[in-house]
Amino acid sequence: MPDTFPIRKIIHVDMDAFYASVEQLDNPELRGKPIAVGGGGNRGVVSAASYEARKFGVKSAMSGMLAQRLCPDLLFVPTRFDRYREISKQVRAIFYEYTNLVEPLSLDEAYLDVTENKKGNPSASLIAQEIRSRIHKEIGITASAGISINKFIAKVASDYNKPNGQKTVNPEDVLPFLEALDIRKFYGVGKVTAEKMYQLGIFTGADLKSKTIDYLDTHFGKSGRFYYHVVRGIHTSEVKPNRIRKSLAAERTFSENLSSEIFMLEKLEHIANEVSNRLKKSNIAGKTVTLKIKYSDFTMQTRSKTLPYFISDAQVILETAKDLLYQESMQNSVRLLGISLANLNTHKKAKKPEENKTVSVQLKFAF
Incomplete structure (x- = not known):
């Protein structure tokens, strides 16, 4: 690592089994039991699993039927996104008491830059510990954290002592930590890429x-340069508190396959209404409508149309989706439909925060 390489004090906070933990928080009878959020019925997909369920191999994106086979005592509970958003808002309120440099990745995880923080605490590790303690005491759920000099390493470190733990990778430990790391634990290396790397030794x-x-570069294209740098501790991406939304979508998986466009129209109307409501709630609009179709054989198809003006009205979204639906004949019966709106009117870039500073690795850091 170059002597003048800029480093920051970055915390990655990741809630533990967030959706499942919220369900267990609200319903004491579910505590200590294997539960899956979503996934009920023959066509259901697990959105989240409690740690009690994970011991049996149950995990997110798994079919409900497979999850039930792995864990016969598994309890399914419906998703309640309004409640998850409510809890997420409470968690973020705690984050903002320490820094304005908060970059949410989803409802259950975020990056925090605490190089300079509102508490004047020089120790990022102690800040992470305090935040996790407050989440547990004030909200009732647990979180894990990773602390290091950049977002990449902090993200990797947050998985190390889950659940309800944290790991700090100090500046002097970055290179040994990365060199000893199993390639599967590198953030951004998926299953397919890991297999390819294994084949290359x-x-x-x-x-x-x-x-x-x-x-x-030869073997991994554009990603090759990313891998080259991150394994050397080089990842200069700043915490971006005002991430610009690029799209908004809603979709539905059906309990029975749909065999005709006629049967899809009612479903599309509900989806268009949901997209419209979310657009208006966020005070945004878009120009590009995309229809997503997943067939019964799990093949996927998308069809898009860009309009010359911004839209957020449900009826306009629906009519555009209808045009896309009839654009081509059905290939098979349909198990999922989705509508997304992109090319949003959120193109104005957020101002770069002045306090998002870096320091030299030569300084003594209290991590």
Whole structure:
């Protein structure tokens, strides 16, 4: 790592089994039991699983039927996104007491830059510990955290001592930490990429670091340069408190396959209304409507149309989706429909925060 490489004090906070934890918080009878949020019925998909369920191999994106086979005592509870958003808002309120540099990734995780913070606390580790303690005491659920010099390492570290734990990777420990890391734990390396790396003899960060940038570019394209830098502790992305939304979508998976466009119209109307309500609630509009179709054989198809003006009205969204629906004949019966709106009127870039400062690695950091 170059002597003048800019480093920050970054915390990645990740709520533990968030949706499931909220359900167990609100219903004491579910505590200590294996539960899955969503996933009920023959066509259901698990949105989240409690740690009691994860012991049996139940995980998110798994079909409800498979989850039930793995864990016969599994309890399914319906999703309640309004409640999850409410709890998420309470958690973020705690974050903002420490720094304005908060970048939410989803309802249950966020990056915090505490290089300079409202508490004047020089220790990012102590700040993370205090935040986690407050989430538990004031809200009633647990969170884990990773602390390090950049977003990439903090994200990786937050998985280390889950649930209800944290890990700090100090500046002097960054390179040894990355070199010893299993390649599967590198954020951004998925299952397919990991298998490809295995075939190339890359199993750890040290193996990855031994490859030249040309080698990685050849085998991994644009991602090769990313891998080359992050394994050396180089990741300069700042915490962006005002992330610009690029799209908004809603979709539905049906209990029975739909065999005709006629049967889809009612479903599309409900989806269009949901998209419209969410657009208006956020005071945004968009120009590009995309219809998503998943067939019974799990093949996926998307069809898009860009209008010359911004829209948020449900009827206009629906009529555009109808045009896209009839654009081509159905390939098979349909199990899922979705509508998304992109090319939003959120193009104005947020001002770069003045307090998002960096410091030299030569300084003594209290992590």
